[in-house]
Amino acid sequence: MNNVIDFINTSRDRYLDELKNYLAIPSISALPEHAADTRRCAEWSAEEMTRIGLQNVRLIDTPGHPVVYGEWLGAPGAPTILFYGHYDVQPVDPLELWESPPFEATIRDGEIYARGSADDKGQVFMHFKAIEAHMKQNGRLPMNIKMILEGEEEVGSANLDNFIKANKDLLAADVVVISDSPMFDRGIPSICYGLRGLVYFQIDLRGSKSDLHSGSFGGAVANPNMVLANILAQMKDRSGRIRIPGFYDDVRELTQEEKDQWKRLPFNEKRYAKELGAPRLFGEKGYTTLERVWARPTFEVNGIIGGFTGEGAKTVIPAVAMAKVSMRLVPNQDPDRIAELFEAYVKKVTPKTVQLKVTRMHGGKPWMTEFDNPFVQAAGRAIEKGFGKTPVFNREGGSIPVVATFSEILGLPSVLFGIGLPDENAHAPNEKLDLGNFHGGVIASAYLYEEIAGIRK
DSSP states (O other): OHHHHHHHHTTHHHHHHHHHHHHTSOOBTTOGGGHHHHHHHHHHHHHHHHHTTOEEEEEEOOSSSOEEEEEEOOOTTSOEEEEEEEOOBOOOOSGGGOSSOTTSOEEETTEEESTTTTTTHHHHHHHHHHHHHHHHHHSSOSSEEEEEEESOGGGTOTTHHHHHHHTTTTTOOSEEEEOOSBOSBTTBOEEEEEEOEEEEEEEEEEOSSSOEEHHHHBTTBOOHHHHHHHHHHTTBOTTSOBOSTTTTTTOOOOOHHHHHHHHTSOOOHHHHHHHHTOSSOOOSTTSOHHHHHHHSOOOEEEEEEESOOSSSOOOEEOSEEEEEEEEEEOTTOOHHHHHHHHHHHHHHHSOTTSEEEEEEEEEEOOEEOOTTOHHHHHHHHHHHHHHSSOOEEEEESSOOHHHHHIIIIIOOOEEEOOOBOTTSOTTSTTOEEEHHHHHHHHHHHHHHHHHHHTSOO
16 A cells, blocks of 8 residues: 555645646536536546546436446455545535635635535545556556446435436445545544435415505505514424424434543534634534534524515515425434425414415435444544544534435445535535645545455455
């Protein structure tokens, strides 16, 4: 391995130049005007995969953006990694808050700023470079690898499940590796063993055929804004507990071991609140902040629209009001069952004075693996070699729905091998990636392949 690590250490400047080219492509999957850019990014990914030595590289079209596939299967008898990542990125709005152009990667204070730097191009790229190092120095990898990169992760991966179902033989492997998550904190590498799931809804209310004058009609009809506020207020009690009947029935409770381990983590609630700019933290009573963020379900109002919101005054009763809401789910909660419980509860608490429309938008299942999984342990050893520190084991509050899909359809365990940081603005202006973590991640990825190669099938 020394020759591989030496190659990585002497290639740092080249890596940055190449990464900047990758980040320059505005592959915003949510915006139709960037469809050609998104495909161009898929083509760039395929060209890079071919250049570093992967074989059978191709774009596989879907009803949306293409999946990029490549493989190297020259290690008979060794385990096979299925690597998953995505080449699409979030929109950049509001553009005026960016300190440098979002698609002109800029290095400041040891961090590279650009949309996609942390989520997920930078983390995909570190595996490109780890593969390249093995291939350049040894002419081979120590294990087999299949790589799929999708272009719709940021818009819900609508076509990925069908792609996986249709290509089960092509994607057969021993373990899935995903690098699309943050470490616990700066200087504290970690391995994530659990993710929350998600259900997402839009609630539409209509109270009249058009907006009404609040003087002429106030007191005669229900105000959809007020009705919507009352509906949303009934979703939680004052202690932060969700009031939807049956919502907590299947929640997998934390083990005492997990609680004890998390209490030992260097987490300061006052500093956390200050970094967020929050006057005070709030959440479900009886749980710590880490427990609430990682292992408890939530209900959040993501957006509200209704009535007049411009400058000045306009005395109207709005005809319609709308809210977008989401629920983060924890292991053993099923998104379809939670969605049905939510729909039933919303209908129950909505008065007959308005018309109600509830739209289920998207969702994903929660996921969790066990500490003693040999692939998770292999990832821990690789992270320690790459960063010089023993990693902590933690869960994450976010969702990667495809992890559950890989488990259900392909029967594969997953290893979340992320090197981002919690403060890297992944979906916000000034997204960034710590270059020290990126370089450590390339080394750790190279070691990961060696560690997985040593696991007996």
